[in-house]
Amino acid sequence: MKRRVAILISGRGSNMAALIEAAKAADFPAEIVAVISNRADAAGLEKAAASGIATIVIESKPFGKDRAGFEKVLQAALDRHGIELICLGGFMRLFTAEFTRAWYGRMLNIHPSLLPSFPGLDPHGQALRAGVKLSGATVHFVIPETDAGPIVMQGAVTVADDDTAETLAARVITIEHRIYPEALRLLASGRLKLEGDLCKTVGSGATDDTLIAPAP
Known part of the structure; x- marks a missing residue:
């Protein structure tokens, strides 16, 4: 069902x-x-x-x-x-x-940063001002605090030296569109388990996938 x-x-x-x-x-x-x-x-x-x-x-x-x-x-x-x-x-x-x-545990939100970094307004500007080399998006469960709550899924993109908030946002939103449906799939299929402030995914494990920036 x-x-x-x-x-x-x-x-x-x-x-x-x-x-x-x-x-x-x-x-x-x-x-x-x-x-x-x-x-x-x-x-x-x-x-x-x-x-x-x-x-x-x-x-x-x-x-x-x-x-x-x-x-x-x-x-x-x-x-x-x-x-x-x-x-x-x-x-x-x-x-x-x-x-x-x-x-709680039934409401998801997505934020265009790798939380807990850069919550709130202008996350892309915050990321650029901090000089991070990776940014991305986070799907999380909603709690009373803004852009907080157990993290369900994250996706990352590299940040270029000449990025603006607009160009970075354009790359991050493609990640948003990939991870949000997958996070909903996990929730709806019963694969997410809340343990205190953490969200665990049933059947998931570590992979060898890495993202390094700037590329060596």
Whole structure:
């Protein structure tokens, strides 16, 4: 039985599109049944509708700072669609601790850095200013703290000396589109196990794959 997933977006939904595409595979263990946006003008809504997925708009602006009020309406929508798992795809609204605790272990987010490095805003600029040679993206479980929570999967790219935040972002997003569907696959198939603050993957082991930068 495929797990029922909702994707929450606020904008163009590029990671949403990658998840929808991956879920079309017959052997994918999850189905995207709803895309929910807190903005009526989110471009991703049109993409989702074109794929035959139910779209829901819950405007967050009228709620102001009343996060709990917004989440009550959101939870009702999730309940109506029988949602079991949530993927955040550029969802630009913070949750209350109560909501994240209620969905702990069932809600994923993706961040364009190798967490715990460079959380928050402008991760690519942060990476360039730090002079790192590798950057990437991280899929993690959502907890009350922003860009924290047990790490599920990471992917890395090399950083060039002449990179800008824009050129680095363009490479990292290709990694995002690869690892987010795979992280959802692991979660939906029951291969992830939470042990305290750590996420372990059943059946995984070390490999000889390495990424060295700059190349020797």
